[in-house]
Amino acid sequence: MQLPFFLAKRFVAGEDFSHAAPKVRELNEKGISVTLDLLGENVTDRETADATTREYCELLDGIHEQELDSTISIKLTMLGLDIDTEYCRQNLFTLLDKARERDQFVRIDMEGSDYTQRTLDLFFDARKKYGRHVGIVIQAYLYRSREDIAALVHDKADVRLCKGAYNEPSSLAYKNMTDIRAVFKEYATELIKGTDFTRIATHDDHLIEWTKRFADENAIPKDKFEFQLLYGLRLSTCEDLVDEGYRVRIYVPYGTMWLPYFSRRLRERKENIWFILSNMFRK
Numbered sequence: 573m574q575l576p577f578f579l580a581k582r583f584v585a586g587e588d589f590s591h592a593a594p595k596v597r598e599l600n601e602k603g604i605s606v607t608l609d610l611l612g613e614n615v616t617d618r619e620t621a622d623a624t625t626r627e628y629c630e631l632l633d634g635i636h637e638q639e640l641d642s643t644i645s646i647k648l649t650m651l652g653l654d655i656d657t658e659y660c661r662q663n664l665f666t667l668l669d670k671a672r673e674r675d676q677f678v679r680i681d682m683e684g685s686d687y688t689q690r691t692l693d694l695f696f697d698a699r700k701k702y703g704r705h706v707g708i709v710i711q712a713y714l715y716r717s718r719e720d721i722a723a724l725v726h727d728k729a730d731v732r733l734c735k736g737a738y739n740e741p742s743s744l745a746y747k748n749m750t751d752i753r754a755v756f757k758e759y760a761t762e763l764i765k766g767t768d769f770t771r772i773a774t775h776d777d778h779l780i781e782w783t784k785r786f787a788d789e790n791a792i793p794k795d796k797f798e799f800q801l802l803y804g805l806r807l808s809t810c811e812d813l814v815d816e817g818y819r820v821r822i823y824v825p826y827g828t829m830w831l832p833y834f835s836r837r838l839r840e841r842k843e844n845i846w847f848i849l850s851n852m853f854r855k
């Protein structure tokens with residue numbers, strides 16, 4: 573389906589790096605770090621996966637050349653996870669060679685539950701070889717996450733904790749917000765206490781306030797964790813957090829393949845749909 577880009581521009585920083593880079597700089601000037609995400613998922617041919625790997629490597633060069641405060645986030649299905657796991661590993665390692673050369677950091681986003689085990693396996697392999705240059709994401713809503721968190725804490729891995737964005741069945745995931753918030757807090761506690769630095773990815777005021785209180789009551793310094801939010805959502809919350817001395821990172825997606833990402837943001841909150849519709853009618 574072809575939709576005009578202006579519909580997505582609240583959540584997507586541009587269709588290429590040249591459009592996204594000034595937005596990254598603007599955020600950096602506000603004291604906000606960024607993770608850039610080249611949009612796309614589920615590549616099924618090697619030509620596209622090879623091209624994507626090259627594009628990510630060029631992105632790391634571009635961030636370096638423009639001296640931006642930005643890491644990158646990737647999806648393994650864009651590097652060929654649906655084609656062949658070994659092939660995907662080669663692409664991931666090619667990218668991580670570049671990240672190490674640039675003293676950069678690559679976060680592997682977590683996709684739907686069909687990919688969880690393979691994503692974690694590849695992450696642990698990459699972590700052995702590339703150490704602090706690679707990180708992972710855990711979705712609190714999955715029942716399996718308790719065990720995954722234990723293994724990641726044991727490894728002192730760099731973890732972004734989020735609720736989870738995919739429509740998983742109740743046989744695999746909590747569906748109720750009270751349950752999801754409870755496990756989110758449990759895993760955040762383990763990560764903050766057991767690893768060097770934790771990334772709390774949420775727009776949920778309840779969890780943001782809980783994290784601040786937890787850190788305060790346990791004398792956790794503000795430079796031991798960061799809040800992560802998505803581009804286009806709650807910028808004033810990010811600015812307030814920076815003013816209060818917290819670290820903040822915004823996930824900035826860009827690229828032409830924005831439709832699946834954009835659709836997930838719309839599904840998450842009806843306010844997002846109203847925002848898009850009201851903008852449509854203003855055009």
Ligand SMILES: Cc1cc2nc3c(=O)[nH]c(=O)nc-3n(C[C@H](O)[C@H](O)[C@H](O)COP(=O)(O)OP(=O)(O)OC[C@H]3O[C@@H](n4cnc5c(N)ncnc54)[C@H](O)[C@@H]3O)c2cc1C
Pocket residue numbers: 680681682683709711734735736737738773774775776777778800801802805806822823840841
């Ligand atoms: C940086 C980042 C990276 C992510 N990476 C992944 C990933 O790799 N894999 C994955 O599956 N998911 C990822 N997600 C998505 C995540 O899993 C959730 O789907 C998404 O963040 C929605 O959950 P939430 O906790 O932000 O808040 P929600 O559950 O959407 O909202 C809960 C409450 O927060 C408050 N709130 C939220 N938004 C607003 C607003 N705009 N204005 C006012 N109040 C608001 C309201 O009180 C609301 O009831 C990521 C999210 C972030 C922020």
